């Protein structure tokens with residue numbers, strides 16, 4: 001069973017955290033057991049988007065103050081579990097090698113209790129991010145149609161491709177004006193990856209730009225709860241269904 005999905009982007013602000021939260025929620029609504037881990041240590045946002053007030057987080061577990069299982073919190077109203085990246089204490093900044101090794105060990109123990117473990121990664125190309133992407137079963141990259149986001153998504157894939165350990169990644173286009181333009185963005189990125197990197201990413205789907213997304217975040221509630229019929233809610237729900245049958249490969 002392939003279960004660890006890591007969500008990265010290269011560029012910031014493309015919607016990694018929102019996609020991670022909403023995909024977790026959509027999969028939970030399909031009766032899948034989901035754990036969402038906020039790996040953006042130091043700049044964590046999952047708790048903020050959902051209005052959580054975690055008393056303990058990933059950092060407490062890493063520092064040995066509590067067991068990892070104690071930082072796994074069930075969100076009863078949403079139907080999935082979450083590990084927050086930041087509580088009131090903020091000791092760590094970024095994903096260094098020792099955190100990544102520790103986290104992979106902990107996930108190894110706990111992942112079998114879930115159908116999907118979703119890692120919301122920090123922005124950038126740093127080593128810890130690439131390592132988690134390389135070790136995940138489904139490395140997923142979020143882009144938008146902007147050339148900057150596409151360039152950074154390509155740079156991330158290129159950096160990982162050098163290692164020969166990259167599994168076939170999945171691509172998501174967020175902030176699309178229309179479904180069709182989003183798929184054109186993805187097709188363009190797939191073409192350059194095939195041509196220059198000899199890898200053909202899977203097109204996981206397109207999420208349309210939707211003013212309901214920032215509205216839901218401002219209210220610190222999940223979009224699928226407050227605007228289930230919005231464009232972005234429909235898009236993420238449709239995408240979640242594609243994960244039920246997807247097989248990761250090298």
Ligand SMILES: Nc1ncnc2c1ncn2[C@@H]1O[C@H](COP(=O)(O)OP(=O)(O)O)[C@@H](O)[C@H]1O
Pocket residue numbers: 009011012013014015016017018019045123174175176207208209210211213214215217232
């Ligand atoms: N499909 C969308 N339509 C409109 N706004 C969006 C969409 N996806 C994300 N956003 C907005 O973009 C902002 C950045 O998203 P976030 O998930 O924090 O990005 P990242 O984790 O990649 O930095 C959010 O605050 C949200 O308001």
Ligand SMILES: [Mg+2]
Pocket residue numbers: 016017018040045121122
């Ligand atoms: Mg984020």
